[in-house]
Every structure is written in structure tokens, then in C-alpha cells.
Amino acid sequence: MLSKFIAKVKEYLGIIIIGGAFVTATIIVFTAQRGSEETVHIVTAGETLAKIADTYETTVEKICEENYPDISEKYVLEAGTKIKIPKNRSRKIITIRLAHWQLEPGVRDGINFMAKEYQKLHPNVRVVQNAVPETTYGQWFVTQMVGGTPADLMEIGKVPYSLLVTYYMRYFTPLTEYVTQPNPYNANNEFAGIPLRDTTKDGLKNCYIPEVQEYMGIGLSQFLVRMYYNKTLLKQLAGYDRAPKDWREFLDVCEKISKHKFINRVTRKTLDECDQGIRECRERLQRGGSDAAMAQVNAKMKEIIAKTNALMATIPYYVPVANSGVQMGQVEHNMFNVVTSRGRDLIDFNHDCSVSTTETYIGFKTKKVSLDFPPYRAKFALVSNFCSYCIPGFTGLTRDDGVLLFVQQRGIFISTGTWDAQMLEEQAKDNGFEVAVMEFPIPSKDDPDFGRFMEGPAYEDPATGFMFGCPTPENEPEKRKAAIDFLLFLTGKENNIKLNQMIGWIPCVSGAEGAGILKQFKAHSEGVTPALNFGIGGESIIKWSQMYALYQVGQISFEKMRDEFTPYYIERGYNDYLTATKNWRRSMLTDEKMMSMLRARAFTSTNDRQNSEYWTKYRYVMLRPLTREVDVSFEQNLMKRSQQKDFMPPNAYEYSAEALQRIKNRR
Structure with missing residues (x-):
């Protein structure tokens, strides 16, 4: 059979070669015709022939020849004019790079989607994003800046502020002229003609850098912190159909949860097998038999019971709060510091409605306040009660450890921000439970222990985050223009809402709410600020961090923390202050x-x-x-x-x- 096929091929070899050549020629001609199709450029306001020629990598003379006699070198271009581009010339491709540290689900997909939408309007622009892990972003940021290889749009952060100010002045393009002018991508909505900063919820106030007197970035999202909870387990373990509304209900819920053991799937399977074995032994005993047979069944049942008891002894209990050192900082601001606000009446010496590190030290040094000051003591009582329902040693855990504890359904409550909302919702669906959001359960004003210290919830001043700046050098004006234009595209109302919906965050534009679970996030524009701040620097803050961490995990009492830290702080604080501020000029x-x-x-x-x-x-x-x-x-x-x-x-x-x-x- 094969020999006949080879013979036929030899017989018609010439015809096959001629046919192949014909097909190849046809493809070449078709490709040439496609490549020589006429390219027409529509002039926009402010464009010149030189700029258009540079865009298509040709010359003004060739453009004039192609459009002779309609256009000459002295011709003044008007917006909307159609210009034929010389054949075999296409618009120069501009590739802009965007770098950030957001590895949450949806971020990269959202940016890629918006890049494709932008490319529909600007076919010659390509957007490439580079997601760098959060833990290394700061070092990477500095390396790129010093090495002269920064991305065209860099998410701003993870670098000491003083160093960041230097980089602003040396590398970044001020964006004030764009922020104070209407966004062209809002031309067809209610924000048409309104300056960009006035179309956002916070006026981009944190994007304005006082040291530089310019807007150096533009933020894309708004972030808030709340407490999430496993709605399914809350009902199952504590009998609550709703979230606890205050501190007392929260303690009641935590106490009920902590009495239940956490039995995972593997352990449940083993326990079911043991239960089945015990039932079979009891059925065998009921049927009766010889003494030897009954003794053997009894021995087997005792063995299974012993195995069950040993296994139950190793099973951990549910942890009411999935916590870590990172999440603890968020809880501290929103739940514990609220009871300290009355300290402002005593030690807010500069009357700025907040208590600084120096004011705290002066208060302790002059004995106007101490750790026995009732509002402060109330705070540490709250901390002690709260931490008793966290996993042991939580202060040494990372943010991801806390999230994992919650996703595995061993922890019922977790404090985190809107940046984790979509991820928690997706994980909840995959693991068969429902997640919900609640306000921080602070003490009510009629609380018997803490009510007299309560003046309101923690004050929130949510600023726009996910902020990008443009460090593209001046010798690449086209890339810089395209990068800033893409940033403006992302802040247009419709585009910003779409981007944040895909990511699962709250849009930064005025009047836009988060979708799904995020609708419950409302900032507390009226609230209180904390009145206790030990961050004076030097050895004092190190000592406080050590003592406070031990207190949180229950290794030392309040009295021991007070007696060891207070004299050390009073003695060392002034020298630490002088060291920290000696170069303030x-x-x-x-x-x-x-x-x-x-x-x-x-x-x-x-x-x-x-x-x-x-x-x-x-x-x-x-x-x-x-x-x-x-x-x-x-x-x-x-x-x-x-x-x-x-x-x-x-x-x-x-x-x-x-x-x-x-x-x-x-x-």
C-alpha cells in the first residue's frame, strides 16, 4: 500500500510543486495588499504635522507628498482633518509598564481588562503590568528608581516617607495640572467640565504632597476596615442569626464558640468509623454468645472507646477570632482606643484634637496620667478579654496566617479591609459557608464597665488608595503622555466603577458604592481619636512593643506590664525624644x-x-x-x-x- 502511494507521488510530483508555488504566491500577494491598505489619521486638537510624522515613523515631506496638493508644510491642521499616511507605515507602538504590589484576586484581571478597553481607543498603546510581592516591593521600588528603570506607572508606597519625598522631586512628574482640570474620560457623564479632584470622594487629598506643593499621584480605590464573620458557623455554634451589636454580645458569642471543638473532615471520618465500630460491638453483645466471644467483643469495644477518647483529647477548640499581629493593629484602633479619648481633655496641649507621642510622655512624666488612668485601664481590660479568644501566640503570626485561619473555618471573626472582601467571599463559596460584614462591637454607652468612657466610634478619614505616580523620564514624552492618559482613563467614572467591581474594591469616584458585601462599608465621619501614644522612638518603643506583646498573649499581667514599663518610659523617654528629633532641621x-x-x-x-x-x-x-x-x-x-x-x-x-x-x- 505504501509503495503504491509513493509511486503516485512521484508520478504527480511536478503538479504538486506547481500547485504549492501557486498557493504561496497567492498568500504573498494577499499579504502585500493587506500591508499596502491606505492608513488615514484623524487630526486631534493641537496636533502638528511633525508630531504625526513622528507617531508613524515617517517625515513631514512624505506626508505632504501623499496628500498633495491638499496639505503642505505650512498648512495649519484643524481637528477632524483626515490625513493619508504613506504606505507601509503604521502607528508607532508605545508600551507602558505598570507596577504594583496588589496580589489579591481580581486586581491583575481588572487591570488587564481596562488595558484592553484602553487599547480600543488607542490601538498603538500596550499596557504591561508587573505585580511585585508586597514584602519586597519597597526594595524593588528603590532599586528601580536608583537604577533608572522604573515602570511608567508605579504604585506609591512601601518606602519611608522622607525618601519618597526625595524621589518625588527627582523622578516623578507632577500631576497637578491633570488633577485640577476636567478628566477627558468624564466628558459624557455628570462630571463633564468638573476638575478631576472634585469628582472623587476625598478630593485626592492624600495625593497632594505638601513638601513638593504638587499632586504627585492619583488614587483609584477607597479602603475601609471592618470585621468579617462566618455567618454559617455563628448560627451553628452560638445560635445567633445576626452579628453581635456591642461588646457584651460579642463576649457572649465568643464564649459560646470557644466551647465547641473544631473537627475537620479527616478527623470527622475517623470519629464516624469509631462510632460505627462501637455500634457494631453493642449489637454483637445484644445477640449474646459464648463467654469467650463476649469477652473478645468487650475488649474490642474498650479499645475503640480508648482510641476515640485519645483522639478527642487532641482536637483543638474553635478560635472565636482569627487574629495576627497585623490584624491586631486594626482592631486596636477601632475597638480599644475608643475608650481612651477622654485623655485628650488632660494632655492635648497643642489643641489639635489628637494626642502625640510627646504629649503622652509629658502626661506620664508629670503624673497627669498613668496606666492606671481609668480610660487607659479600661482599654487594657478590653484588650485582655479580646485576646483571650484569639489563637495562642497570635502576635507572631502574619496577615496571611490570620486569613487562612478564617478561611479554614476554625476562626469565626476576622478584622481586615475591603482589599480582602472579594477573596473572602470567593473562599467562603468554595468552602461552603456564608461571610458577612459587621461594625466593630464597641461597648455601648450603658455598658456597666466601659460605658462611662465611650464618646463614640473611632473616627475614620478614609483616603483614596491604590495610588499611582508617573516617573517616566522627560526624554520619553510619548510614553509619559500615554501613561498619564491611561491613569486618567482609569479614573473616569464608568471605568473606575468597572475596574473596582472586577477587583472587588470600593470605587474612588463620588457617589459610587461598592458592590455586594462592600455596600455595608460606610465611613464614620464623626468619631473619636485615641489619646494614648507610646511611639516616641528609640528604646522606649522597643520596650513597649515587647511588654505589650507579652500582655496580649497572657504571659504577663497588667500590673507587671505597668510596673516594668512606666519607670523605664519616664526615665528613657526624654533621651529617646532628643535622639529622634536632633536632626529635625x-x-x-x-x-x-x-x-x-x-x-x-x-x-x-x-x-x-x-x-x-x-x-x-x-x-x-x-x-x-x-x-x-x-x-x-x-x-x-x-x-x-x-x-x-x-x-x-x-x-x-x-x-x-x-x-x-x-x-x-x-x-
């Missing part, structure tokens, strides 16, 4: 550089509006060292006087009986 170098740059720009600017802005910024930067001198001088004076034995500052606030009554009536 170094920031003046940055101010002087900024003033020189703004003054030069103001002198050379020919635009009246920009000229006025430069002088306004110049005056602000010029006054900044003066205001800093006043603030630091006031602070240093208080710290120095606190070392005197007879120094006792007055209470920060004093309220008359009439004022207090008016406040109560207003509530």
Missing part, C-alpha cells in the same frame, strides 16, 4: 531647594495663572520653616520643663457646667 534643605525651584519657575513663567500659583506656593514653602520652628519650640519647651520636679501643666481643656450641658443637649 534637615528638612530645611528640602524647603530651600523647593523655594529656589519655585522662584525660578515664577520668574520664567509667561502664563499669568501659573505665575500666580508659583508665587503662592513659594510663600507657603517660605513660611513652612517658620511654623515648624514655632511648633517644635513649643514642643521642646514642654518636654524640657517636664523634667522639672515642680512642673505641672494645666489641663488641656476645661469645660464649664453650662458648656457640658449644651454638649449633652446637642447629642
